[in-house]
Amino acid sequence: MTTDPLAVHIQIEGRVQGVGYRAWCADEAKARDLSGWVRNLASGGVEAVFCGPADDVTDMLDVIWHGPRFARVTGVKEFDRPPPITGPFQVRDSA
Structure with a gap:
């Protein structure tokens, strides 16, 4: 088990808007006690940052x-690793 902190910044593509994906994503992140945020993109994708123990973040990525x-x-695209975020997981307004 790896509890070292990990932060990831991703973009999720597919049918992920208009289906409750952001709320589902927030529920899953909160269940793992992760910090970060999720928001819709004008492109039709969803962008998210997940921060927390590496095993929990890896599980979220699965x-x-x-x-x-x-x-x-x-598809899921991973960007450069952001600095860790603390605090409760947030659903942000669309970009």
């Missing part, structure tokens, strides 16, 4: 491929 019932994730 489940984002599933999403809520009507979502269909077709």
